[in-house]
Amino acid sequence: MRLLGICVGAVVVAACTGNTPPEATYAVTVTSLAPPQFAIRAELPLTDDTLRVAQSWPCDLDVLCRGGWPALITDLRVTDAHGRALRTDSLGRRGWVVRDRHAGRVVVEYAVSHLLLAQNDWPAPRETAYADSAMLFTLGRALFVGTTAAGPIRVRFVVPPGVHVSAAWLRDTADGGSGAFTVPGFEALVDNGIVFRHERSMRIRAGQFSMELALFGRWSERRDLVTRLMGAHLTSFTRLLGFDEPGAYLAVFLDDPDMGGESFLSTHALSASPDSAVVRWGRLIGHEVFHYWNGHRIRGADYTSSQWFQEGMTEYYAILSMARNGFITPAAALDELSRNLRAHREFGRSLAASGNRKNRGFYASATMVAFVLDVLIRDATDGRRSLDDLMRQMWITFGRPGRPYTQAEVFALAGAMAGRDLDAFFQQHVEGDRPLPLDSVLPLAGLTLARNAAGEEMIVADGNAPPGRRELWRALIAARPPR
Numbered sequence: 001m002r003l004l005g006i007c008v009g010a011v012v013v014a015a016c017t018g019n020t021p022p023e024a025t026y027a028v029t030v031t032s033l034a035p036p037q038f039a040i041r042a043e044l045p046l047t048d049d050t051l052r053v054a055q056s057w058p059c060d061l062d063v064l065c066r067g068g069w070p071a072l073i074t075d076l077r078v079t080d081a082h083g084r085a086l087r088t089d090s091l092g093r094r095g096w097v098v099r100d101r102h103a104g105r106v107v108v109e110y111a112v113s114h115l116l117l118a119q120n121d122w123p124a125p126r127e128t129a130y131a132d133s134a135m136l137f138t139l140g141r142a143l144f145v146g147t148t149a150a151g152p153i154r155v156r157f158v159v160p161p162g163v164h165v166s167a168a169w170l171r172d173t174a175d176g177g178s179g180a181f182t183v184p185g186f187e188a189l190v191d192n193g194i195v196f197r198h199e200r201s202m203r204i205r206a207g208q209f210s211m212e213l214a215l216f217g218r219w220s221e222r223r224d225l226v227t228r229l230m231g232a233h234l235t236s237f238t239r240l241l242g243f244d245e246p247g248a249y250l251a252v253f254l255d256d257p258d259m260g261g262e263s264f265l266s267t268h269a270l271s272a273s274p275d276s277a278v279v280r281w282g283r284l285i286g287h288e289v290f291h292y293w294n295g296h297r298i299r300g301a302d303y304t305s306s307q308w309f310q311e312g313m314t315e316y317y318a319i320l321s322m323a324r325n326g327f328i329t330p331a332a333a334l335d336e337l338s339r340n341l342r343a344h345r346e347f348g349r350s351l352a353a354s355g356n357r358k359n360r361g362f363y364a365s366a367t368m369v370a371f372v373l374d375v376l377i378r379d380a381t382d383g384r385r386s387l388d389d390l391m392r393q394m395w396i397t398f399g400r401p402g403r404p405y406t407q408a409e410v411f412a413l414a415g416a417m418a419g420r421d422l423d424a425f426f427q428q429h430v431e432g433d434r435p436l437p438l439d440s441v442l443p444l445a446g447l448t449l450a451r452n453a454a455g456e457e458m459i460v461a462d463g464n465a466p467p468g469r470r471e472l473w474r475a476l477i478a479a480r481p482p483r
Helices: 062-067 115-119 186-190 217-241 278-290 303-324 330-345 360-380 387-399 407-418 423-431 438-445 467-476
Strands: 024-033 036-045 050-052 073-080 088-090 095-098 105-113 129-131 135-139 153-158 164-167 180-183 193-197 202-206 209-215 247-255 260-263 267-272 447-451 457-461
Touching: 036 115, 073 095, 153 186, 193 209, 193 247, 202 217, 209 217, 217 247, 217 278, 217 303, 217 387, 247 278, 260 278, 267 278, 278 303, 278 330, 303 330, 303 360, 303 387, 303 407, 330 360, 330 457, 360 387, 360 407, 360 423, 360 438, 360 467, 387 407, 407 423, 438 447, 438 467
Parallel strands: 024 153, 209 247, 247 267
Antiparallel strands: 024 036, 036 105, 050 095, 073 105, 088 095, 129 135, 135 193, 153 180, 164 193, 202 209, 260 267, 447 457
């Protein structure tokens, strides 16, 4: 099925639903879907002189690397409330500055073209845009020019007949249409994805949380498995945290052998071959979904030193969710931990100091810290508490109120869960570069180290371990309702 280019007139949206008008409004007209092109008209509050764009972009394409998102924008025109043209100067990758005086609100009109991306076979598709004959995925970063003013935003999409719009924002149906959304602010506008397609979306729900799926290419053939796995992850994570609040999420699957994932505020874009092992892509989507909470809402006050918690806990719970929901066996969960163990052995650096240059060893070492911490808390409390309780308290204390945590607060809260001081553990294995004490920790869970036929180091069940120790491992991979 081919998405044909079509031109329609722009629509100006002047008010949001309810009694409080939005601070900003956007009308996004899809002028073509093959190649993707857009005409955008925005009414924006301008409290200073700066028109800004998102400041994160990939460098797979030289033009985009050098020019940022303005490289995709043409025909920028700015007028004041009376229609008087205002002069602008380019700030390069940062956006534009308005040179003329204005009354505080401006109209910004411009065109966005993804032709350059299409001609280069969609470089960095998880971070920019991607299209095939049936669907288009693009990030808000690649579309929106904004201002530094805070406040709610209303976005209306004008699309060709039969095309549906999916986004991780609150849908505004007051005008009877399905292409209007309310957005809490500019960060949520640019740090999320949008999908245009002919078919209506698939939805998964867990309580008040709603997830839409966009399956490109052969992923549609694995629809049932993807839906079951995503639903299981979502249910596990909301139960783990005791999360029962409204939420919207967009999960995008790109048919691409280059396996990887990118997590945005309420969106993830995953690329993988649908023929690859479920243990790999299933764990990966669990990782990206858990970032909705751990990373975007449970956030560290300092980026670099908090990345071990953001990535390690997230990867660990992706593995646990796969095991707890029966998508992998307990033995396969140990294989996943063993894979992380081998990469951890080669890392040898401080996790707290390495968060701005994350590599495979960083992720693996942070994951192993999460696992060891889980075992230590369970052992110290005779199974009454675990890492589950720590994560739930992190959500209650920091995530729900939106207060960034400090490193010291994480250390103190983990110690409170264990009922003993864990500062020495964190100083040695998070702030320091000492290898984890697996020889003493693994027996606490009825596990031990061994070598497989290829000579690789493995974590395996110890058949000679006391039954009480083996029970710790069984309890660790068994789902528990929140207390």
